[in-house]
Amino acid sequence: MSETGTVSGQELFERIRAIVVEKLGVTADVVTLEASFQEDLGADSLDTVELVMAVEEAFDLQIPDEAAEGLTTVAAVVSYVEANKA
Amino acid sequence: MNPDQPVALITGAGRGIGKALALAFADAGHAVAVNYGRSAEAAAEVVGSIVASGGVARAFGADVADPAQVDRLFSDVLAWSDQRLDVLVNNAGITRDALALRLSNEAWDEVLDTNLKGAFLCARSAIKPMMKRRSGCIMNMSSVVGLDGQAGQANYAASKAGLVGLTMALAKELGSRNIRVNAIAPGFIVSDMTETLDQAVRDALLQRLPLSRFGEPAEVADLCVFLATRAPYVTGQVIRVDGGLHL
Numbered sequence: 001m002s003e004t005g006t007v008s009g010q011e012l013f014e015r016i017r018a019i020v021v022e023k024l025g026v027t028a029d030v031v032t033l034e035a036s037f038q039e040d041l042g043a044d045s046l047d048t049v050e051l052v053m054a055v056e057e058a059f060d061l062q063i064p065d066e067a068a069e070g071l072t073t074v075a076a077v078v079s080y081v082e083a084n085k086a
Numbered sequence: 087m088n089p090d091q092p093v094a095l096i097t098g099a100g101r102g103i104g105k106a107l108a109l110a111f112a113d114a115g116h117a118v119a120v121n122y123g124r125s126a127e128a129a130a131e132v133v134g135s136i137v138a139s140g141g142v143a144r145a146f147g148a149d150v151a152d153p154a155q156v157d158r159l160f161s162d163v164l165a166w167s168d169q170r171l172d173v174l175v176n177n178a179g180i181t182r183d184a185l186a187l188r189l190s191n192e193a194w195d196e197v198l199d200t201n202l203k204g205a206f207l208c209a210r211s212a213i214k215p216m217m218k219r220r221s222g223c224i225m226n227m228s229s230v231v232g233l234d235g236q237a238g239q240a241n242y243a244a245s246k247a248g249l250v251g252l253t254m255a256l257a258k259e260l261g262s263r264n265i266r267v268n269a270i271a272p273g274f275i276v277s278d279m280t281e282t283l284d285q286a287v288r289d290a291l292l293q294r295l296p297l298s299r300f301g302e303p304a305e306v307a308d309l310c311v312f313l314a315t316r317a318p319y320v321t322g323q324v325i326r327v328d329g330g331l332h333l
Contacts, residue, residue: 044262046217046259046260046262046263050217053214
């Protein structure tokens with residue numbers, strides 16, 4: 001859990017977890033950093049597109065398609081947002 | 087705007103079938119975004135007549151073939167409707183008829199860009215607000231010409247057949263989000279396009295039509311209202327409104 005070690009990292013994780021909970025209709029406890037959207041959280045391909053759109057909106061980001069394809073786990077989204085947020 | 091009022095965006099709504107669609111959706115209680123490409127005055131009249139009968143409508147100019155204009159169209163419409171969009175009818179269409187031997191590259195591109203690419207651009211922009219509400223209805227105005235072909239209309243027929251494929255792909259892709267996508271294939275409907283046919287052609291056509299008359303724009307529009315409001319289990323269909331022309 002080193003990525004959530006800092007206060008801002010923890011905050012970021014909480015915000016992203018809330019988005020995942022809302023978009024995928026899962027409970028917060030299953031949304032761990034290691035969780036894969038499709039394999040662990042039951043997302044289909046359209047769900048992951050929606051998730052990316054919601055993250056873009058929440059953090060005022062434009063995530064290019066090539067980057068979006070790599071965002072398959074909660075941890076990947078947290079580090080992407082951490083590295084790219086304004 | 088009343089947040090409980092459904093919102094319909096009709097492209098090419100200044101004249102013909104598009105105008106009938108705007109009036110019919112307003113009559114069915116929708117707030118109507120009346121898109122026009124060049125017919126600004128006609129669109130203003132459509133809006134005027136909806137507002138005069140107590141409805142809600144606004145005109146939005148945009149060439150649907152231009153991605154930047156479509157982006158602006160949707161941001162303006164969604165700002166007006168407070169991000170709500172229930173119905174999109176991709177109705178904007180043009181013809182540039184010529185026999186294939188004489189059909190120019192420009193005439194091909196212009197027709198495909200407006201009729202087919204324009205519909206895709208609008209549908210792509212409509213998906214997001216519809217997905218958010220887990221509800222939506224997209225209708226693509228195809229044509230019997232797209233199903234049966236027509237000499238002198240290779241470009242138009244190809245664009246209208248392309249809309250059928252677009253309809254099926256989107257219906258599969260978006261069904262799980264309760265977004266339904268259907269195509270309408272009108273036959274000969276009384277409009278500026280059919281008014282230009284010469285008398286001999288008109289007579290020959292009427293002879294072939296089991297219902298012995300051309301259709302009215304309102305008869306196409308009423309079907310679309312039905313599909314949008316009363317047909318929640320219908321998606322991925324092409325529905326002919328052609329007076330039996332194909333029989």
